[in-house]
Amino acid sequence: MSRQSYRIDLAGLTALQEALATAPRIAAEELVATTWEAELYLERELKERAPVGATNLLRGSIAARRPAVTGARVVGEVGTAVAHAVPVELGSKPHRPPVAPILDWVQARLGLSGVEGRSAAFAIAGAIARRGTEGQFVFRDVWAEREPAVRRLFGAMLTRIGRRIAAEGAR
Template sequence: MAGSPTQEGIEIRLELPNARQILEAFEKAPEIVVEELGAATWEGSLLIQREVVERTPRGVGAGGGLAGSIQARDPQIAPGLVRGEVGTALSYAVPVELGTRPHFPPIEPLQLWAQHKLGLSEVEAESAAYAIARKIKAHGSQGVHMFAEGFAATEEQLRTFYARAGERAVERIGQAGGGQ
């Protein structure tokens, strides 16, 4: 497993022991391999989604804030590439994941958080929000690492999903006489 930040977020690569076998099967019957890997990728993406959401701080609102916005996306499959994505469109996901350097954050989200999470009145919440903002200004914030830890928690299961998908594809191709 390797992880690296990208423009869109964090990219994590999973190396498979039967990758050569899967590529050879793709050359014989790509539609079978795409079907099997697509199913494995979707199942793996949903598993990662669950693990990431469980590790994500709960926000305000009926939608669950950041946790409620995290979704698996349709898999992309091509020769030598299988891509599953789990992510969010919310701009503050990366700072929550990785942490921040010292800066003065906006007060309103902190105030809403203090009202809903701590049960404070509007005046008390504003005071708490400024105190939190001053601490972030002085020290930054620590990352939660919900995506990295969610992936790490599922890595072995993902390897199993893909190994089995490759085996099923090879078996189906053999049953079909080398292709469909």
């Protein structure tokens, strides 16, 4: 499955670099905690906006992963492992989709079953075969809208680091 990522690079922040040099333990603790807070915030926002579909599988699969620390890097990740996430996000070219998942969607979202449901599912599959699907761009749009709030979280982190260094000393 392809991977899409968005990034905040804090390496250029002089205050963070100084804090990492002066009080590496405090700076690292705050950086990891803030990364986790940002991930949980984005997870919530993504789950609220993700399409429901027939099973709620995509929405339910969106999860934050604990920040990974490698050397001076802290990496946060929010994503999903479901196979249909990429075509939902980016759309798809015309293709012949399996009818069974579409039938599930028709029953759950349109309330149609039996011959009527199968007929609608085959019509939708035919439309996808001719035109493909439009992307929902949930991850892209949530990031575009919420990046300023995430940046504010990291700005507040710098203030906390400064206060902790003043209170606890450089450690």
